[in-house]
Amino acid sequence: LAAYRTDEGQPWVLPVVKKVERMIAEDNSLNHEYLPILGLPEFRANASRIALGDDSPAIRESRIGSVQSLGGTGALRIGAEFLRRWYNGNNNTATPVYISAPSWENHNSVFVDAGFKDIRTYHYWDAAKRGLDLQGLLDDMEKAPEFSIFILHACAHNPTGTDPTPDQWKQIAAVMKRRFLFPFFDSAYQGFASGSLDKDAWAVRYFVSEGFELFCAQSFSKNFGLYNERVGNLTVVGKDADNVQRVLSQMEKIVRTTWSNPPSQGARIVATTLSSPQLFAEWYDNVKTMADRVLLMRSELRSRLESLGTPGTWNHITEQIGMFSFTGLNPKQVEYMIKEKHIYLMASGRINMCGLTTKNLDYVAKSIHEAVTKIQ
Amino acid sequence: SSWWSHVEMGPPDPILGVTEAFKRDTNSKKMNLGVGAYRDDNGKPYVLSCVRKAEAMIASKKMDKEYLPIAGLADFTRASAELALGENSEAFKSGRYVTVQGISGTGSLRIGANFLQRFFKSSRDVYLPKPSWGNHTPIFRDAGLQLQAYRYYDPKTCSLDFSGAMDDISKIPEKSIILLHACAHNPTGVDPRQEQWKEIAALVKKRNLLVYFDMAYQGFASGDINRDAWAVRYFIEQGINLVLSQSYAKNMGLYGERAGAFTVICSDAEEAKRVESQLKILIRPMYSNPPLNGARIASNILNTPDLRKEWLTEVKGMADRIISMRTQLVSNLKKEGSSHNWKHITDQIGMFCFTGLKPEQVERLIKEFSIYMTKDGRISVAGVTSGNVGYLAHAIHQVTK
Numbered sequence: 001l002a003a004y005r006t007d008e009g010q011p012w013v014l015p016v017v018k019k020v021e022r023m024i025a026e027d028n029s030l031n032h033e034y035l036p037i038l039g040l041p042e043f044r045a046n047a048s049r050i051a052l053g054d055d056s057p058a059i060r061e062s063r064i065g066s067v068q069s070l071g072g073t074g075a076l077r078i079g080a081e082f083l084r085r086w087y088n089g090n091n092n093t094a095t096p097v098y099i100s101a102p103s104w105e106n107h108n109s110v111f112v113d114a115g116f117k118d119i120r121t122y123h124y125w126d127a128a129k130r131g132l133d134l135q136g137l138l139d140d141m142e143k144a145p146e147f148s149i150f151i152l153h154a155c156a157h158n159p160t161g162t163d164p165t166p167d168q169w170k171q172i173a174a175v176m177k178r179r180f181l182f183p184f185f186d187s188a189y190q191g192f193a194s195g196s197l198d199k200d201a202w203a204v205r206y207f208v209s210e211g212f213e214l215f216c217a218q219s220f221s222k223n224f225g226l227y228n229e230r231v232g233n234l235t236v237v238g239k240d241a242d243n244v245q246r247v248l249s250q251m252e253k254i255v256r257t258t259w260s261n262p263p264s265q266g267a268r269i270v271a272t273t274l275s276s277p278q279l280f281a282e283w284y285d286n287v288k289t290m291a292d293r294v295l296l297m298r299s300e301l302r303s304r305l306e307s308l309g310t311p312g313t314w315n316h317i318t319e320q321i322g323m324f325s326f327t328g329l330n331p332k333q334v335e336y337m338i339k340e341k342h343i344y345l346m347a348s349g350r351i352n353m354c355g356l357t358t359k360n361l362d363y364v365a366k367s368i369h370e371a372v373t374k375i376q
Numbered sequence: 377s378s379w380w381s382h383v384e385m386g387p388p389d390p391i392l393g394v395t396e397a398f399k400r401d402t403n404s405k406k407m408n409l410g411v412g413a414y415r416d417d418n419g420k421p422y423v424l425s426c427v428r429k430a431e432a433m434i435a436s437k438k439m440d441k442e443y444l445p446i447a448g449l450a451d452f453t454r455a456s457a458e459l460a461l462g463e464n465s466e467a468f469k470s471g472r473y474v475t476v477q478g479i480s481g482t483g484s485l486r487i488g489a490n491f492l493q494r495f496f497k498s499s500r501d502v503y504l505p506k507p508s509w510g511n512h513t514p515i516f517r518d519a520g521l522q523l524q525a526y527r528y529y530d531p532k533t534c535s536l537d538f539s540g541a542m543d544d545i546s547k548i549p550e551k552s553i554i555l556l557h558a559c560a561h562n563p564t565g566v567d568p569r570q571e572q573w574k575e576i577a578a579l580v581k582k583r584n585l586l587v588y589f590d591m592a593y594q595g596f597a598s599g600d601i602n603r604d605a606w607a608v609r610y611f612i613e614q615g616i617n618l619v620l621s622q623s624y625a626k627n628m629g630l631y632g633e634r635a636g637a638f639t640v641i642c643s644d645a646e647e648a649k650r651v652e653s654q655l656k657i658l659i660r661p662m663y664s665n666p667p668l669n670g671a672r673i674a675s676n677i678l679n680t681p682d683l684r685k686e687w688l689t690e691v692k693g694m695a696d697r698i699i700s701m702r703t704q705l706v707s708n709l710k711k712e713g714s715s716h717n718w719k720h721i722t723d724q725i726g727m728f729c730f731t732g733l734k735p736e737q738v739e740r741l742i743k744e745f746s747i748y749m750t751k752d753g754r755i756s757v758a759g760v761t762s763g764n765v766g767y768l769a770h771a772i773h774q775v776t777k
Contacts, residue, residue, distance in 0.1 A: 003442055011440040018438075025435050031421045033413060034631045037389075070479065070663035077662055086383050109661035182379070213379050227443045228668035239378035249386035256511060257518040258662065260482035264632035265669040 002158075002323050003227055004192075004290050005354045012290070014225045016282040020272045030268075035261045037252050039068020039233075043267040046274035047233035051187060051201055051216050058208050058237045065236040065248040067255065068262045072188045072219025073106060075234035079184060079215045080114035081254045082247070087182065088147045093117045096148040098140065100124035102348065104158045107151055107186070122150065125160045130316045130328050132162050134171070141175045147182065154187035154216065155200040156322025159350040163321060169203045173210050183207055185216040191223040193322045195291035197284070213238050220270050222323070223287050229266025294323065297356040304365035311372055325351050333371040341367040390510075394748050403746035407764055409755040410748055412727065413631055414596075414694055417761045422694070424629050426686040430676035444665045446656040448477020448637075452671040455678035456622055456637040460591060460605055467612050471645040474652040475637050476659065477666045480630075481592045481623030482511060484638040488588060488619050489519035490658050491640075491651075496586060498551035503585075505529070505541070505555070507752075509562045512555065512590075526554070529564045534720035534732045536566050542579060550584045558591035558620075559604040560726025563754045567597070567725055573607045577614050587611060587618040595627040597726045599695035601688065617641040624674045626727065627691050633670025698727065701760040708769030716776060729755050737775040745771035 006012045044066035058064045069075035088095045097111045101121035111119055123136025157163055190200045204216050220231040238244040273279045302317040329349040337343045345351050394410035416422045453475040461468040478484030502516045505528030513523050527540030561567055580587055589608050595601040611618055624635040642648040677683045706718045721729055733753035741747040749755045
């Protein structure tokens, strides 16, 4: 599983998290009582505010809802279960669900297990040019049946690390609006990708400003390093408060038969941090530390490959963003990396940038150089 | 226009409604007997001392926050299995079981329900006792199964309708799924005696039913973890390969930390491995992997001898307080001069009590005395204290005399 590592190759508990955990441990007024079904109110409001922005018109107009969930996966699942029951008719399992090719492998299972029968892929990664296949993506959206659901990665696309530019997002939004396609954002890396919460949420906020009703599944696993506490949030943006209220009341029923009410510890940590200006600033700093290290590894790896004169172009390494990079290595080259150099990539050529350190950069760069020059 | 114009408003939660009305009430004598969480004799939430100690231990270790495996914390799941089955259990020692961490009782029930829907092809029918916990029905329904019922509670005697239950169970089609409450039946508090459990076991075995035990109150019912798990262990000893969900919400007071487990008793360890692989495939698209905090607290308690000892004492303390409130309620009703038979209050066990009060009487208790409970006459004994038991008895007497 993908988790951040320090330059020493170690897991990293964010300093602000350690601080807040101590605060919670020392607060004798706290107990272990049940949270409400939809979760800790302070967590829900703050989490959605992070995604949509302090000045979000949707928040101002009280047309947003939030469901605290078990990680990003849990948020996706609650959203999927709701859509299967209530979107495009009642219990319409035939509504097509489009997932990017490639995508996080669990996306498929989430929607299958939620009951959807028609899961399709949309063009995304162009292996030849090592970038976004925008035309293929837009074509798929033009051809998709109206009301189809599209799973969009808000930023730091997993596994390719390749995101649409703002201009490209605008084109995507225009087609989706015209064809009545439903945007379901998966936002697992806000802040972690670029170091800026606003930048990493640009696409979601743009869609909101364009008047879309949408879902956004948020994970705080990476940007808070709270992997095992399962902290996530499903943000619902609707046309008005009344619609959102009814949606939430039905989501409550779904939550009740899935986990009844969510776990308290992780939500408390996030809520406490986000609602204190000082702790928020410390957190922002911690997030930037992680993002900056990954960005540094990208630029260092690219410059080494270019210095070595490794065949091919390597600008995609720094143009891609987030935890993962699609190196462009083919399966044979990947096999060489694993067997001969003991560097573990996925068969797709995906590398976890968090695995790079100042100590192993040279070795990894040299190994990629060997793989590319020796194996075709 | 909105995608959601046709979405209906979900029905209000009946128990939540009770608590909302209670909160609005300004009567200083008000009592909330709808609460499904333990309260101490001052009516306050109770954080167990062993829990605080476990938390301090954990904090001092400065552990990382890496993902748990899909099946959860191994020390926790092993200790959960041992707690339920007993350390001397052949099934436990031979390893012919799989236990996965679940999101407290609900999450564990749901994993099991989904697993049965996918792999138990003999039947789609789950038989629940009448009545059962309100959430059982939607859990199994959302998992894709169908609900049936067998007689259980006798409202005339406020106790077990044993002959009715046996009669209905004998007619359940073979290879159906039957759900049993291991102890402290929710909502009635009515449990079979051990002799009755033996007959039920023989009958479900004869009918070749798949047994699903829900054990949410081990230790919390009688104060003795072995006594409360007796039925589960007896069934397994009779060769019944059951499935089981456990919760640590009440017996460790870990409500909001969502610590629970789902167990499948298998033919052998090899089968258990295959079952585990399928459970993981079900869990991953639900929430990937479970939350650590509650499971780690529970694991520390179960696996640290001193803490385990302290826990056993504390859980007995909670159970004893509940039992003592039952006793005091009955003696206070006698003192009030009530001529009714209230024996069922002390015969019943666990957090809840089916008082036998009718809806109109419940209505009066709410309106005239600010005593809040659900319309079915169920009270949470956890909400009763030595300070208010007299008032409760007085009020009940007023509406029933």
